[in-house]
Amino acid sequence: MDNTQSTAASHLPSNAPLLVLDAAARTYDGASKVRALLPTHLPINRGDYVGIVGPSGSGKSTLLNLLGLLDTPTGGRYLVGGVNTADLSEVPRTALRGNVFGFVFQAYHLMSRRTVLENVELGMVYKGLDRQTRVERSVEALDRVGIADKADSIPQRLSGGERQRVAIARALAARPEVLLCDEPTGNLDGANSGRLLDLLESLNSEGLTLVIVTHDSNIGARPTRLIEIEDGHAVERR
Amino acid sequence: MRVRGSGVRIQLERLGVAVPRLRKRDLIADAAGEVLTRPARTLLTMLGTALGVGALVATVGIGQTASNQVSSRFDALRATQVTAIDLGFGEPLPPDTDTRLANLNGVVSGGEVWVVGDQIEVAPRSQPDSARTVSVLAATPGGLEAMGLQIHEGRLFDIFHHARAEHVAVIGVGVARRLDLARVADRPAIVIDDIPYTVIGVITSSRRRPEAVLSVIVPSSTAVASMPDGGNVREVLVEVAPGAAEVVGRQLPLALTPLEPDRLLITVPPSPENLRADIDTDLDTLLLILAALGFVMGVVSITNTTLLAVMERTSEFGLRRAMGARPRHILAHVLTEAAALGTAGGLVGMTLGILALTTIAAANTWTAVISPAVISLAPILGTLTGLIAGVYPAYKATKIEPVEALRR
Numbered sequence: 001m002d003n004t005q006s007t008a009a010s011h012l013p014s015n016a017p018l019l020v021l022d023a024a025a026r027t028y029d030g031a032s033k034v035r036a037l038l039p040t041h042l043p044i045n046r047g048d049y050v051g052i053v054g055p056s057g058s059g060k061s062t063l064l065n066l067l068g069l070l071d072t073p074t075g076g077r078y079l080v081g082g083v084n085t086a087d088l089s090e091v092p093r094t095a096l097r098g099n100v101f102g103f104v105f106q107a108y109h110l111m112s113r114r115t116v117l118e119n120v121e122l123g124m125v126y127k128g129l130d131r132q133t134r135v136e137r138s139v140e141a142l143d144r145v146g147i148a149d150k151a152d153s154i155p156q157r158l159s160g161g162e163r164q165r166v167a168i169a170r171a172l173a174a175r176p177e178v179l180l181c182d183e184p185t186g187n188l189d190g191a192n193s194g195r196l197l198d199l200l201e202s203l204n205s206e207g208l209t210l211v212i213v214t215h216d217s218n219i220g221a222r223p224t225r226l227i228e229i230e231d232g233h234a235v236e237r238r
Numbered sequence: 239m240r241v242r243g244s245g246v247r248i249q250l251e252r253l254g255v256a257v258p259r260l261r262k263r264d265l266i267a268d269a270a271g272e273v274l275t276r277p278a279r280t281l282l283t284m285l286g287t288a289l290g291v292g293a294l295v296a297t298v299g300i301g302q303t304a305s306n307q308v309s310s311r312f313d314a315l316r317a318t319q320v321t322a323i324d325l326g327f328g329e330p331l332p333p334d335t336d337t338r339l340a341n342l343n344g345v346v347s348g349g350e351v352w353v354v355g356d357q358i359e360v361a362p363r364s365q366p367d368s369a370r371t372v373s374v375l376a377a378t379p380g381g382l383e384a385m386g387l388q389i390h391e392g393r394l395f396d397i398f399h400h401a402r403a404e405h406v407a408v409i410g411v412g413v414a415r416r417l418d419l420a421r422v423a424d425r426p427a428i429v430i431d432d433i434p435y436t437v438i439g440v441i442t443s444s445r446r447r448p449e450a451v452l453s454v455i456v457p458s459s460t461a462v463a464s465m466p467d468g469g470n471v472r473e474v475l476v477e478v479a480p481g482a483a484e485v486v487g488r489q490l491p492l493a494l495t496p497l498e499p500d501r502l503l504i505t506v507p508p509s510p511e512n513l514r515a516d517i518d519t520d521l522d523t524l525l526l527i528l529a530a531l532g533f534v535m536g537v538v539s540i541t542n543t544t545l546l547a548v549m550e551r552t553s554e555f556g557l558r559r560a561m562g563a564r565p566r567h568i569l570a571h572v573l574t575e576a577a578a579l580g581t582a583g584g585l586v587g588m589t590l591g592i593l594a595l596t597t598i599a600a601a602n603t604w605t606a607v608i609s610p611a612v613i614s615l616a617p618i619l620g621t622l623t624g625l626i627a628g629v630y631p632a633y634k635a636t637k638i639e640p641v642e643a644l645r646r
Binding site for chain 1: 245246249250252253254255256257258259260261263264268271272275276553554556557558559560561562563564565567640641644645
């Protein structure tokens with residue numbers, strides 16, 4: 001049933017920017033209030049390649065979590081496809097997260113005892129897709145990231161670069177609109193980092209919106225748009 | 239939750255996204271995958287449940303098997319026998335005891351049988367010097383019949399001998415040999431207290447008084463008259479029809495000593511129903527304790543492991559949430575895994591239980607008996623154990639915040 005659908009979020013209204021942080025801020029309540037992200041205005045359009053850079057603890061991950069609907073702003077608004085996400089209850093919010101966003105993390109977060117194919121399939125399990133469709137899409141995604149021959153391996157036997165490709169394939173197979181990457185090359189050496197970024201950029205050139213959070217200034221040189229964060233204050237540099 | 243019901247649908251329509259859903263088949267395959275890819279942990283976790291279910295199956299099985307043995311090896315001899323000890327200290331029972339007993343419904347035969355003395359010198363009349371010490375029993379003709387004697391030679395004494403207190407004796411084949419007596423047809427005699435007794439019969443066995451084979455039996459009237467010092471404890475032996483023991487036992491005091499109903503100490507065999515009920519009651523208690531222990535063990539070990547696994551897999555559950563899993567999907571996932579562990583434990587336990595049962599049955603040459611209901615119940619109990627054990631870890635798993643989980 002979903003076979004005909006090219007991208008999961010294609011139903012979202014296309015006249016507005018895909019994602020808009022409208023004076024969105026995030027404060028953590030606790031013993032002392034922590035203002036992790038000061039009111040930020042950031043529109044992201046379809047096909048953008050956005051880099052978010054800054055030192056550790058500057059608020060990069062907070063920004064990424066807000067963008068990915070993993071966290072809720074405590075001030076301002078966050079619009080996805082023109083819809084204010086603050087109005088969404090748990091189910092539509094989860095549905096939106098699962099359909100619009102794909103996630104890639106520094107630590108890969110793969111199920112270590114399941115095969116690569118099973119790991120990639122996981123991205124589609126909660127869409128209610130049948131097994132055959134999931135396998136087809138998984139093989140396609142693994143092929144796209146260049147490790148189709150590893151489908152039956154278990155992640156423990158793969159190199160760091162290969163594991164991150166499995167994580168990317170897992171995100172891709174679910175056909176997201178936006179790929180959110182949190183330090184995707186954090187555990188990789190220079191050569192592997194370069195190849196992985198090449199892959200991500202080629203996906204971006206095919207229309208995938210790409211947001212990469214990094215503290216590595218070398219990587220920060222590559223995105224077309226660059227947001228720099230320091231002490232919760234986000235500034236668009238490029 | 240701000241919006242419910244149709245509001246959710248409207249929101250979803252506006253966004254053009256479908257409700258995240260998880261097919262049952264995927265849920266089960268996912269949980270099974272997790273259980274199967276960690277065989278060592280799975281094995282250890284389900285041990286408690288396996289032992290619990292195994293103990294239950296084995297105990298119920300042994301109960302059923304034993305109960306089956308009770309009915310098949312039921313002691314027919316004891317079940318058709320009622321005895322009474324006369325606490326009247328020498329007071330004679332009514333002279334028509336045999337008739338009174340015979341008039342009771344369910345009595346096959348019955349009368350007095352008592353020990354006159356177990357160390358009495360008896361000599362063959364032909365050789366008065368070669369005396370031997372044997373035991374002497376006294377019996378009424380009914381009592382003699384109730385003893386279930388097998389006659390080797392001659393005959394038993396009867397009402398005629400009894401009424402006339404004749405000096406006759408029936409002796410066991412062992413006594414006949416020891417006294418080196420001639421054949422009954424040659425009318426041998428033995429001497430007790432200088433009184434000769436004609437041996438009219440030799441017996442080879444007694445079903446209800448095996449010691450009779452080594453004894454001399456004289457009519458009780460004769461014993462009372464000629465051996466006044468012997469035997470102050472009188473007994474009544476009654477053979478009854480199957481199933482009549484209890485009723486006869488109740489009626490015996492009224493029939494023999496109606497004025498002193500407490501004079502007789504009645505012994506009736508345990509009824510087969512009571513016997514089986516006794517066994518069942520014993521086993522029920524044991525079974526309950528064993529089963530309860532097993533299930534507590536099962537629940538604790540599954541809760542433990544599942545809780546540990548949830549903590550270990552925090553990032554995985556966070557990732558699942560990020561990829562569109564709803565808290566209820568996480569709940570179902572953890573519960574299914576715990577239930578799978580429980581079910582596996584139930585199945586292994588059932589196998590172990592049946593194995594133990596058949597081993598025990600084989601060692602005792604019994605026929606192993608177990609009802610199919612117990613066998614089919616075993617895995618269900620396992621599943622239930624798993625579900626109960628999974629509730630808390632599953633609840634904890636739903637509380638995992640994806641942001642926290644993915645930061646690891």
